[in-house]
Amino acid sequence: MIQVSRGWRSVVKTVSVCVLLAAPIAACGPLQMPLEDRTGNDQWLDTQIKSGILGEFSKVDHTYLMDVNVDIWKQEVMVTGMVDSKGKYYDVMSLIKQDNRIKTVHDHLEIADADSIEAYRAAEDEYGKNAVPTDSATQTVSDVWIEGQIKALLLAEKGVSSVNYRWQSVNNVVYIMGEAQTDPELQKVLSIVRRIKGVKRVVSHITLA
Incomplete structure (x- = not known):
């Protein structure tokens, strides 16, 4: 290992x-x-x-x-x-x-330059999923926290099969892929992600079944 x-x-x-x-x-x-x-x-x-x-x-x-x-x-x-x-x-x-x-x-x-990556790692490790930071090195919401919110909200939402999606947040930009069964499901997923605190932008590679 x-x-x-x-x-x-x-x-x-x-x-x-x-x-x-x-x-x-x-x-x-x-x-x-x-x-x-x-x-x-x-x-x-x-x-x-x-x-x-x-x-x-x-x-x-x-x-x-x-x-x-x-x-x-x-x-x-x-x-x-x-x-x-x-x-x-x-x-x-x-x-x-x-x-x-x-x-x-x-x-x-x-x-990115090495110093920026190191600062990003440190901020993510420090804040993790436990809080929405306001004083991190980059003054942004933790990407780990955003990813946790996506998981919780999609899992709880009726009409959304969260197992069909994969997502990552990098510097508060969310990248998401997977497959929606209907257009309403697709729009619901994107709306949920966009409303999460700190999300700057959503880049979607979700396809329709």
């Missing part, structure tokens, strides 16, 4: 990596999660793709596991997060795009 001392969010990412890397070994066929509106084969293939990407990240640079988010829905990949150089940006995107099973890559990976 990769040891990361960057607070609870990084620990969660590290544990997720280990689980995903173990999945292809532990399972012997397509995963069956009937609550999601994608087939077992889609779920299994998405898991394989993500575990492969995270495995490559762990070989090349462990900071990719901390700072780059990879979300997948039906072989469409959404990349978010921050790296501190163009070289790392091209490296990350190259590692992702080498899997020819991927249909589309939604690239939202940002390049």
